[in-house]
Amino acid sequence: MQLLGLLRRELRSECRQWVDDGDISAEQGERILARYGTSLEDVSDGSLAYKVLVGVALLFAGMAMMLLVSANWEEIPRAVPMLGLVATTLVLNGIGVRHFLRDGSGIGWLFVGSISYGASIMLIAQIYHLGEHFPDGLLVWALGVAPMALLTRSRVIALLMLALALFWLMAEGQFSPPWAMVLFLGCSVAVARMACSAGLMIVTVAAAVTWLNVLLGWAYGYPWRPDIEAGHLTLNMGLLALIFMAGHRLSATTSVYLRRTATLLSLWALRGYLLLLLPFTFTEFCEGYLKELETVMDPGLWMGLLAAIPAAWLALRNRSAHPLSRGLVMGLPLVMVLLHGGISESMAVPVTVLVNLLVLGSAIVLVQQGLLKGLSQYFYSGVALLLVLGMMRYVDLVGDYVGGSVLFLLAAGILFLAAHYWRDRQGGAGHE
DSSP, X not given: OOOOHHHHHXXXXXXXXXXXXXXXXXXXXXXXXXXXXXXXXXXXXXXXXXXXXXHHHHHHHHHHHHHHHXXXXXXXXXXXXXXXXXXXHHHXXXXXXXXXXXXXXXXXXXHHHHHHHHHHHHHHHHHHTOOSOTHHHHHHHHHHHHHHHHHHTOHHHHHHHHHHHHHHHHHHTXXXXXXXXXXXXXXXXXXXXXXXXXXXXXXXXXXXXXHXXXXXXXXXXXTTXXXXXXXXXXXXXXXXXXXXXXXXXXXXXXXXXXXXHHHHHHHHHHHHHHHXXXXXXXXXXXXXXXXXXXXXXXXXXXXXXXXXXXXXXXXXXXXXXOHHHHHHHHHHHXXXXXXXXXXXXXXXXXXXXXXXXXXXXXXXXXXXXHXXXXXXXXXXXXXXXXXXXXXXXXXXXXXXXXXXXXXXXXXXXXXXXXXXXXXXXXXXXXXX
């Protein structure tokens, strides 16, 4: 079982206390913590509260610097703020580099230096009226932060770079396809691998999904502007399937960080899949989706197939996932083609009923897997899905009142069985 960073810190703290109290030996503590990718001597995480407070303080310091210059803008000669901004940026980054080369610290100085670098770009451009395309400032800012993130292998600076790149993506995406985003995604992946950061890798994957959706928007609206079409849902079906199966594929690796990444990838892809299915449980939404879909020449279909076909291949070769999820992934390419070329809006009601049964089956599998494997995130996801589905059917009944009653009774039965199973399992554990 994989634990989140906060839980690992708590477990490490508890194990140290157990060793100090003599409840377990140091060797036993090391063996316990080794199962979760940490050790008694691990101090890399540090204090979470300290990091949060210092990070917020540095952010406020950077904002104060920008506001101070802006407040006195008219009274300051042009050359003074320009030289001051350049000097401040060089000093902050110089101090950070000095500390980093000496003992590996100085990330805070470099973070503030990166903010100062961005402020310098914006304010100098304003002084001399350089450039009218405002996303270029964000692009230059992110490009300047990227080498620092690679050299220091800092997750904080990499996240700053990725945040700037996403702002640039949203701004530039309104004017032209943001192809340069691939540079920032590659840089973020490299830092995540060097720093063994599962969290940064997950954020990078989310940014990549956003980028692909923007590119698909341009495929629909080129050369004028990006458009949002029904095919975006088809693309995300394929992407979620690929991410889910990639997570299961990575789970067999010996690397602790990659196993952590695999757990998070599978979990969030599964949650995304459930969120994507919920709108299709309404007949009106399903009918509108089928009506708006283009033919088999839809760019959303082909981009989705580029993700769904490798996902189906992984599902065929990897048997670690549940048979239901593997079957759904292997059949997804065919389903996507049928949606775009073989199913009309007149089939909306049967499709809605099938999706409702699929969501109900998914909830059952999640509860069952959560109880069987002791995975609380799956168990509670299944319970939450049942509750959400029940509330949705209460608002918009499928078929008639009898159909809604059947769904409620099925959900109630599943929860009762899960509760009894959990009680019996806990009771059995207590007698061992």
